[in-house]
Amino acid sequence: MPPINLAIVGVGKIARDQHLPSIKGNPDFKLIAAASRNGTVDGIANFTTMKSMFEAMPEIDAVSLCMPPQFRYEAAYEAISAGKHVFLEKPPGATLSEVASLEQLAIENSVSLFASWHSRYAAAVEAAKSFLASATLQNAHIVWKEDVRHWHPNQDWIWQAGGLGVFDPGINALSILTHIMPTPVFIKSATLEFPENRQAPIAADLKMTSASGIPVHAEFDWRQTGKQTWDITVATTDGQMVLVDGGSKLTIDGKSVEVPEQSEYAALYHRFANLINERRSDVDIAPLRHVADAFMLGEHIFVEAFND
Template identity: 30%
Template sequence: MSPKLKIGIIGAGGIARNVHIPNYLRQGNRIEIVSVCDVNEAAAKSCAEEFGIQHTFTSYEDMFRELDIDAVSVCTPNKFHFPATTTALEAGCHVLCEKPPAMTPEEAIGMAEVAKRKGKILMYGFHYRHSAEVEALKRFIAAGELGDIYAVRAHALRRRGIPGWGVFTNKELQGGGPLIDIGVHMLDTALYLMGYPEPDVVFGKTHQKLGIREGVGFFGKWDWRNFSIEDLAHSMITFKNGASLILETSFAANIEKEETMQVSLMGNQGGADVFPLKIFQERHETLIDSTPIIFQEKTSHELEVERFVDACRAGHASVPAAEQGVVIQKLIYAIYKSAEIGDTVKY
């Protein structure tokens, strides 16, 4: 590997321009973004011009053939995560793939298997796990402050947050709606704090009530006539260790707050809400609420990219992200499958 990690970007949309590229550039002389690839040539060239990137391609196969690249960010619609990621891994690149891992469990399993076979890092864009609040709570949990975590609630809720841009309302390209887009963030955060216990049984219910009609929203007008996803999903997951998790996620729901991203954990020694972090315990015959002071010098997105670069340079990741991505993808599939058949699904 060269002194600078040579980075390629696959997909020149908003997540690449607003998150991945700026945070790679914050890594200074540890990296060099050498190329951006997008099937839309104008988008690739515009992105390259904006950030001073030398090479552009409309085919990532051509990019891998022509350039020496160490790692890539996959910033495409969900449907293309699997082919882009596996092609990059086979080309000898480490990969930071945006969430969710893929469209199906089989794809996520295939991605993890290729990464293992090639000895490459495969991380996913679950940036909330890199937040200062989650890191602090993880330390409290490791010290036994919450004890046995047996019940969890996870919320990724928007009152009227249907994206009016991109392909977010296209099931064929995205695989689903709020569950697979924002719900996965809080699902990963919850599982990460729980230590990724083995799931057992899943029950899910999805609703399509508000997105299929014209309305107002915080993210502009959406194409309600071609709205093919759910706008609300409820689910419950039980685990083989006896714990349970309730996940609620929406793009549109008649609720008070504009947006709620929250994980609440209940253990036999204490509980916690994560965003913002608050810890609930009983001590000395007294119920107490603790609000830790959080020092956050870097954003969760910056830390995600920094740790990906660290892992690439070290040749190993601190957590088995590829395998955890498989768990996430299987749970998403199980929730949608349960909603489809109207019954529980074994994990």
């Protein structure tokens, strides 16, 4: 089977750090074009708009959309309407309604749509899910704290309405939680801290409960300095399970669990190729739904201004 002709749209930090190396290492794809207002990729055709790219290169089969979520719907709509398979960076859209619309459009155009959640493909996540499936859970605690100045320097879009703020990393924790928990989880209350000069939160505290009555507490903060923390702890009658470093490491009852090495984005592109070849879509919006619920139920507290 010939490789899938792929284009990347939005050539920024995430595209360069994760997408381009993963595409290069996957023989199922051949990167032939890029469209971006500000960036280019060496060795392939580059365009400033998707429209001009599609007009010049109708042989493109699929696109990976790496622009901020506020602008992703229009790009995805254009690509799907042109008959292209679409890979959506996380979060898949700025609103739930946008993603629902794209899912229906993909069905109508017989193309694959992939709402990617890279943290679900961290090396230890599947082992954690397997353990929890047969355990009796008592409670869960998420601590997801990092330094926004390190990870998103001078990225104003992330502080604008729809940019998600601290939920940009926090949604990674929610993507793991919704994948590994044996029963659904619902937000009961939330506190969101907004810098007085920003439209998106810098911290969030979520109180949740599973369908089976298990309490879940999540703490997200973008003001962490020093060691960064991306941990999920679940207490069970079979011992404490801890996912560390964003799901890359796992301990159960204090003992390390051996897991296979795995690149998150390499796994995402493997999944995308399979979806295209099978003419299927994968559009799970559970993590984004939790973020929407947090904004719906959350108490808004204003804190001191934040500046890069």
